[in-house]
Amino acid sequence: MQLDKIEMSGFKSFADKTVIEFDKGVTAVVGPNGSGKSNLSEAIKWVLGEQSAKSLRGKKMDDIIFAGSQTRKSQNIAEVSLYINNEDKTLAVPHAEVVLTRRLNRKGESNFYINREACRLKDITNLMMDSGLGKDSFALISQGKVEKIFNDKPEDRRSIIEEAAGVLKYKDRKQQAQKK
Numbered sequence: 127m128q129l130d131k132i133e134m135s136g137f138k139s140f141a142d143k144t145v146i147e148f149d150k151g152v153t154a155v156v157g158p159n160g161s162g163k164s165n166l167s168e169a170i171k172w173v174l175g176e177q178s179a180k181s182l183r184g185k186k187m188d189d190i191i192f193a194g195s196q197t198r199k200s201q202n203i204a205e206v207s208l209y210i211n212n213e214d215k216t217l218a219v220p221h222a223e224v225v226l227t228r229r230l231n232r233k234g235e236s237n238f239y240i241n242r243e244a245c246r247l248k249d250i251t252n253l254m255m256d257s258g259l260g261k262d263s264f265a266l267i268s269q270g271k272v273e274k275i276f277n278d279k280p281e282d283r284r285s286i287i288e289e290a291a292g293v294l295k296y297k298d299r300k301q302q303a304q305k306k
């Protein structure tokens with residue numbers, strides 16, 4: 127599985143449609159302070175299901191929508207798509223390319239899509255949960271996260287290992303079933 131491309135529009139500082147393609151191997155994103163490096167990683171996190179505005183450095187979720195600048199007016203919609211190469215079938219869907227999309231407008235309406243078909247957030251999190259790329263996985267380590275992992279309670283730290291081992295999905299389903 128490989129993240130091939132990301133498309134963003136209206137997400138944080140990416141007011142216009144911005145497309146970034148990732149080559150095979152390691153990609154380093156460099157740029158001056160405030161140029162959008164963290165915003166880019168947050169865009170990925172957001173599509174993967176991040177529901178906490180705080181962990182996207184906002185107060186409320188619509189803080190992720192482009193808020194305008196001195197020269198441009200604000201946007202009303204944020205949309206991000208991740209293009210994932212799934213030729214190795216890491217994700218349990220019969221598609222060689224999986225496109226995950228999340229959209230949010232200022233009314234607070236949120237939409238999720240897998241390969242352009244409307245779905246629930248849950249469908250995206252289920253799909254990604256055991257891939258090592260889930261929103262809580264250690265594939266995305268933001269500032270302060272390393273310290274948090276060290277200081278976490280052992281149970282919380284265990285969930286990282288459970289995700290890597292692929293058992294988190296089953297635990298989650300068990301919990302859902304017990305709630306019903």
Ligand code: ATP
Pocket residue numbers: 137138139157158159160161162163164165166189190191192193194
């Ligand atoms: P550093 O090197 O300091 O970590 P960075 O490249 O990670 O910087 P980011 O934190 O990604 O930079 O980008 C911060 C910029 O994004 C700020 O200029 C901030 O005003 C802008 N920004 C954040 N949210 C929005 C928004 N909703 N609308 C417009 N701009 C935004």
Ligand code: MG
Pocket residue numbers: 163164165
């Ligand atoms: Mg940063």
